[in-house]
């Protein structure tokens with residue numbers, strides 16, 4: 001199984017907008033090639049490559065999975081390596097990483113929805129890599145499908161030849177054999193030299209409790225066998241190959257992998273951190289030029305994660321560390337807060353990534369956590385030096401002397417929104433423009449995507465601060481377009497901005513975990529919203545409590561929580577001593593979970609409530 005000449009190998013990926021059917025098509029391809037058994041009935045094979053529970057629940061692919069299959073065509077047996085890629089904007093780094101192991105990709109488009117924002121972004125990633133792109137129209141079984149219309153839309157948007165279009169239903173299996181034939185017939189075979197020194201590109205890794213790190217590699221020269229001694233170009237560490245094989249779709253040992261193939265290796269690599277994504281592995285004793293690595297991923301959304309019960313910190317930290325073994329794009333730092341105790345500050349690629357991580361912590365490690373409001377990394381430039389700040393607590397006060405000479409910059413993104421614009425849908429474009437304007441958008445520009453037809457679609461481009469889209473932007477976009485708009489964005493560097501630190505105070509004492517960085521124009525709106533929310537969750541005390549939002553030494557908003565009039569035990573009739581004692585004891589028990597801000601006791605749950613509802617916007 002391991003001996004395959006280049007001309008019988010095809011390495012490809014499926015690219016599409018979220019929900020256009022990648023995972024369903026992957027299942028059909030695996031069935032059609034008898035890699036997995038066909039399961040009839042409504043249960044069927046459902047997204048075999050989507051392994052995580054959260055992926056199944058949310059129907060999104062988070063981590064790219066690889067599967068190899070065999071397909072006979074024209075009397076020849078081909079080895080097809082499929083790399084499933086995630087479709088969400090937060091995970092686009094996985095797409096470019098996966099494509100480095102491919103010579104072609106299927107560009108899958110839902111025939112009822114047509115080209116969407118992520119269809120455009122994944123197309124460009126594939127184009128940049130110079131790989132063969134095969135357009136595939138999916139869901140043609142649906143009555144609402146408009147294959148001809150969408151086909152011409154794809155052809156005009158991407159400059160692809162309509163005669164190359166494949167028409168399929170991943171659900172029923174219609175046209176799936178043609179997809180396999182097109183993969184064999186149109187995607188070029190890899191052209192790597194089996195006789196050359198070994199060069200294996202490490203493009204993904206996972207952690208196995210018993211065997212340590214399992215790495216996915218794309219061989220771009222030479223062969224690799226069980227028992228070989230290899231070294232990493234990045235760390236210079238040496239390893240022995242314990243097992244090597246292909247994903248079929250589970251790990252299937254072959255004893256050998258050759259140039260052009262994609263597969264897994266297990267070596268005596270103990271720590272996940274040793275598997276450096278983008279590293280080149282080579283044979284010990286041979287010197288090779290490392291393959292071009294990957295652009296390192298950058299965390300763009302940061303948040304503090306604290307246990308609901310402060311005694312659970314050690315367990316939480318352990319769980320976070322274990323989880324990051326399977327998701328290396330998350331950055332971790334310890335953090336401690338007077339309001340929330342010990343916690344961790346984590347960096348994510350985007351807000352969906354953060355949500356997925358939290359859900360995995362809850363599902364897989366049974367953790368209950370409080371997450372602070374997400375922050376993007378700000379840049380402070382002073383005396384020619386720049387510093388990145390990703391925790392509002394570290395952000396200097398506007399009133400500090402040093403801030404008078406400093407410049408604050410915030411990360412920007414170029415956003416793409418695609419929205420239908422028919423006679424009955426004329427309001428959407430205006431709504432989308434309003435949405436962008438209310439999120440500090442610049443340079444809003446739009447054009448029609450389709451050249452003709454009654455129901456047209458508009459592509460809207462705009463530059464926005466990243467901080468504006470990490471809160472409620474996506475939800476509002478979906479809501480205001482009745483779910484029709486699609487959205488994607490890419491990094492657009494840093495720009496000067498008038499951001500300020502806002503602090504919330506209880507009787508003059510700051511609640512550190514709630515500090516946030518807000519644009520000057522939004523101070524009053526955000527301040528009022530949060531102060532009101534705090535008033536709802538803070539229990540009344542024996543004295544009056546002033547709740548204030550403060551920025552740059554100025555009180556932006558204030559509410560007063562009046563004092564409790566009665567003794568807590570006063571309501572217990574008859575003054576029965578035992579009852580009273582029991583009640584007081586219960587209260588004492590509850591106090592353990594209380595946090596003290598000045599002389600005010602706050603239950604940890606109050607933070608949970610205030611932080612788990614949407615921001616004050």
Ligand SMILES: Nc1nc2c(ncn2[C@@H]2O[C@H](COP(=O)(O)OP(=O)(O)OP(=O)(O)O)[C@@H](O)[C@H]2O)c(=O)[nH]1
Pocket residue numbers: 016017018019020021022023024025047059060061086087088138139140141142168169170171172
């Ligand atoms: N009617 C019909 N439904 C389909 C077809 N292909 C996929 N679907 C359905 O479309 C939905 C999304 O399909 P998935 O395969 O999960 O989409 P995906 O592109 O893998 O989604 P992500 O992994 O989250 O990017 C599921 O409910 C599928 O059952 C098709 O050909 N016809």
